[in-house]
Amino acid sequence: MKNIAAMLCFTFLITACGSSSPKQEEAPQAQEAPKVAVNYFENMDGCFLLYNMKTDTFDKVIGGERCQKQFPACSTFKVPLAVIAFDSGALKDEDQILKWNGVKDSRPEANRDHDARSWMRDSIVWFSQRITKKLGLVTVQSYLDKFSYGNKDMSAGITKAWLVAPSAKASALKISAYEQVEFMKKLWKLELPATARSQRLTQEITYLETSPNGFKMNGKTGSNFHDKSRKVHLGWFISHLQKGDQEYITVANFSDLGPTNAKGYGGMRVREITKKILADEGLW
Numbered sequence: 048m049k050n051i052a053a054m055l056c057f058t059f060l061i062t063a064c065g066s067s068s069p070k071q072e073e074a075p076q077a078q079e080a081p082k083v084a085v086n087y088f089e090n091m092d093g094c095f096l097l098y099n100m101k102t103d104t105f106d107k108v109i110g111g112e113r114c115q116k117q118f119p120a121c122s123t124f125k126v127p128l129a130v131i132a133f134d135s136g137a138l139k140d141e142d143q144i145l146k147w148n149g150v151k152d153s154r155p156e157a158n159r160d161h162d163a164r165s166w167m168r169d170s171i172v173w174f175s176q177r178i179t180k181k182l183g184l185v186t187v188q189s190y191l192d193k194f195s196y197g198n199k200d201m202s203a204g205i206t207k208a209w210l211v212a213p214s215a216k217a218s219a220l221k222i223s224a225y226e227q228v229e230f231m232k233k234l235w236k237l238e239l240p241a242t243a244r245s246q247r248l249t250q251e252i253t254y255l256e257t258s259p260n261g262f263k264m265n266g267k268t269g270s271n272f273h274d275k276s277r278k279v280h281l282g283w284f285i286s287h288l289q290k291g292d293q294e295y296i297t298v299a300n301f302s303d304l305g306p307t308n309a310k311g312y313g314g315m316r317v318r319e320i321t322k323k324i325l326a327d328e329g330l331w
Contacts, residue, residue: 093301100294117221121269124209131190133245167252176206193240197222227298258331262290268314278306282313
């Protein structure tokens with residue numbers, strides 16, 4: 048009886064208390080370090096929009112309030128101007144050459160003949176002005192109205208409306224970042240009120256580069272200055288990005304917060320900023 052009682056007591060202890068071996072504690076889970084927000088626009092007032100063509104959504108927005116503000120279009124105007132020129136016949140095709148008139152420019156690349164590809168690549172102002180004068184104000188205005196391009200204001204003149212300094216009191220052809228996205232969406236969907244050919248030719252001459260990860264980038268920079276000393280920059284960069292079934296529109300602009308000795312025009316500076324953001328998003 049004593050043996051049976053001892054066995055029952057032993058069984059009870061095991062059931063109530065479990066195994067006498069020490070319980071193994073679970074290893075603590077490694078926690079990811081919180082992401083630190085990157086200031087891509089240091090000492091600048093900046094805007095960046097990443098629009099996803101497939102989902103019809105903005106995947107990234109920086110400086111949303113600034114992105115709603117209109118600024119002079121600068122050389123980003125060359126993109127709608129190319130569509131207008133091809134559509135109207137002012138330019139027959141991408142290989143048509145316009146002769147340099149011999150007037151020296153501070154930029155050596157401007158001092159020679161150009162075709163439509165090199166006009167876009169080297170951002171040649173005289174080429175744009177030759178086209179707008181050939182088209183005339185009525186034609187240019189008609190297209191801008193049909194395109195709903197920015198404020199559609201050419202009152203500053205057929206050869207300089209898009210080149211007015213952002214700080215000038217004079218009227219100017221201005222556009223916001225969000226409006227740039229709308230224009231680029233229509234261009235890349237062939238939905239502008241112009242021939243499909245004119246839109247495709249414009250797409251072709253805006254090719255810039257292909258990223259290390261295979262993203263093809265087409266786009267255009269734009270540059271100006273807020274001050275006469277040319278130390279406070281305005282920079283624009285608009286682009287179309289595609290790899291396989293991934294397709295995006297990016298638009299970015301900035302203004303320096305004060306005088307700077309930064310090298311390069313504003314457009315080239317914000318193009319590099321755009322590429323940094325895209326790399327961080329896994330899209331470059």
